[in-house]
Structure formats: C-alpha cells, structure tokens
Amino acid sequence: MPETRKGPHVTSTSDSRVPACAVLTHVFQHPFMEEDATPTNAEQRRLRAALTTRATDTCMACPFFEDCLDMAVTKHDVSGFVAATTSRQRAQMRNLLRVEVTADDMDALIGVIASGRQIATRDVVALRRAHPDESLDFIAQRLGCSLSTVKRHLRRARAAAASEADASRRHSPEGPSRGRLITAFESVTGMRRGTEAAA
Known part of the structure; x- marks a missing residue:
C-alpha cells in the first residue's frame, strides 16, 4: 500500500498527486459553494464566508491553480467554486477575454x-x-x-x-495566454496569487 502524506493544499502519495479540492469535499461541494443555496441568516452567512475563505486559500496555494483556472474559464462551463472563482466571476473573465465556451x-x-x-x-x-x-x-x-x-x-x-x-x-482555438488569463482573474476577483482578496 502506498504511503500517504497530507498537507493543507495537496495530498501526496507515492503513486500520484491529488489537488486538495478533491480531498476537501466538505468544503468545495457544500451547497453554499455550489451556489445551490442562499444563506438566510447570520450563522449561515458566516459559514459561507468561512467556506469561501478556506476554499480560496486552498486554491491560491495549489500548484494546479493556473491549469484549473484555464480549464474552468476557457474550456468548460463548470459550476460551483473553482480556481478561487465563482461561476459569475468566470463569466466576467470570459467577457474580458472575449472567450466563448x-x-x-x-x-x-x-x-x-x-x-x-x-x-x-x-x-x-x-x-x-x-x-x-x-x-x-x-x-x-x-x-x-x-x-x-x-x-x-x-x-x-x-x-x-x-x-x-x-x-x-x-473563441480562438489556442485561447488566451496565461498572462492574460491571470490579469483577467486579478481584475475580476481583486486577488493576486498568494495574497488575500482586496478589501
């Protein structure tokens, strides 16, 4: 049986590396993160804020962040919280990049x-x-x-x-450059890789 080591952002085994979102299903697949439910009271709003903070920190530190963002913005119309972005933010990024998925x-x-x-x-x-x-x-x-x-x-x-x-x-077959993708991400979210959201 392969050795398993878990860190805050990536789960490593001797056979493979798995992004933390695949392990933190209780965070990334929570209804508030999937945009299926709207908080109706202060306790639920605090929970959504805590989930969002945890997911954002995890995404921003993930070694797969740029690949994940590229796939979610330029290749597939996915739902939920992906690559530190919501569905609405990814739609805004597509508009900036003139990308249609x-x-x-x-x-x-x-x-x-x-x-x-x-x-x-x-x-x-x-x-x-x-x-x-x-x-x-x-x-x-x-x-x-x-x-x-x-x-x-x-x-x-x-x-x-x-x-x-x-x-x-x-949609250009090659898609936007990584530089343009990251610039759009920063413009829409107010975040830079390794920093917190702008106030």
Missing part, C-alpha cells in the same frame, strides 16, 4: 432516470421558469433526477442562448 455534449451522460426516460433540457428550463424562486434541488426532485443533471441542462440552455445572441463572437 460551448457546453460539452453530455447527451449520453445526462438525465437517464430509473424509468429509463431521458430528461430533456426543455423540461428543466420549463420547470425553472415555472418555479424561479425554488432551489435547483426542488427541480431535480420534481423530475426524479440528480442535482448535477439539472445543473448540466441549465448550463447547456445558457450556452445555447449565449451562442444565438452572440454568433459573431469566436
């Missing part, structure tokens, strides 16, 4: 439920429009699918709408 074709993976029926994007969007104040978990329960399925379909719907609205914008 097309949703991955997940048809083969999305939404086959126990009955064997596949969930359609239009079903998810229709329920979201009919119940705008309900959580995404509510929609998942109504459709009998997972929360991640709902998120994927909503991402696909947003990407399709953005593509129709801005067909003239083109």
Whole structure:
C-alpha cells in the first residue's frame, strides 16, 4: 500500500498527486459553494464566508491553480467554486477575454432516470421558469433526477442562448495566454496569487 502524506493544499502519495479540492469535499461541494443555496441568516452567512475563505486559500496555494483556472474559464462551463472563482466571476473573465465556451455534449451522460426516460433540457428550463424562486434541488426532485443533471441542462440552455445572441463572437482555438488569463482573474476577483482578496 502506498504511503500517504497530507498537507493543507495537496495530498501526496507515492503513486500520484491529488489537488486538495478533491480531498476537501466538505468544503468545495457544500451547497453554499455550489451556489445551490442562499444563506438566510447570520450563522449561515458566516459559514459561507468561512467556506469561501478556506476554499480560496486552498486554491491560491495549489500548484494546479493556473491549469484549473484555464480549464474552468476557457474550456468548460463548470459550476460551483473553482480556481478561487465563482461561476459569475468566470463569466466576467470570459467577457474580458472575449472567450466563448460551448457546453460539452453530455447527451449520453445526462438525465437517464430509473424509468429509463431521458430528461430533456426543455423540461428543466420549463420547470425553472415555472418555479424561479425554488432551489435547483426542488427541480431535480420534481423530475426524479440528480442535482448535477439539472445543473448540466441549465448550463447547456445558457450556452445555447449565449451562442444565438452572440454568433459573431469566436473563441480562438489556442485561447488566451496565461498572462492574460491571470490579469483577467486579478481584475475580476481583486486577488493576486498568494495574497488575500482586496478589501
């Protein structure tokens, strides 16, 4: 059995290196970090602030930070807190960089439920429009699918709408340079690598 050593930011084994976010699932996959839930009282707001601080510190010290940021901004429309950024911040960065990310074709993976029926994007969007104040978990329960399925379909719907609205914008195959990516990150978040968020 390989030796395992855990540090604050990376888990090392004799076989591989794993980013800390993969180990700190109680932080990175918490509903407040996945943007699925909104704090409703002071205690929950303090919890979200503590989770955000822990996740941000972990990301900023991670040796995989730049690769993770590049993937989350220029390659894939992911949800939740990734590379010390929220979904909204990554959208702002894409606008600055003039980058368009097309949703991955997940048809083969999305939404086959126990009955064997596949969930359609239009079903998810229709329920979201009919119940705008309900959580995404509510929609998942109504459709009998997972929360991640709902998120994927909503991402696909947003990407399709953005593509129709801005067909003239083109994503350069090579993408922005790392320097431009980091500059956009710093502009949007007010952070520099190894420092805290600006007040």
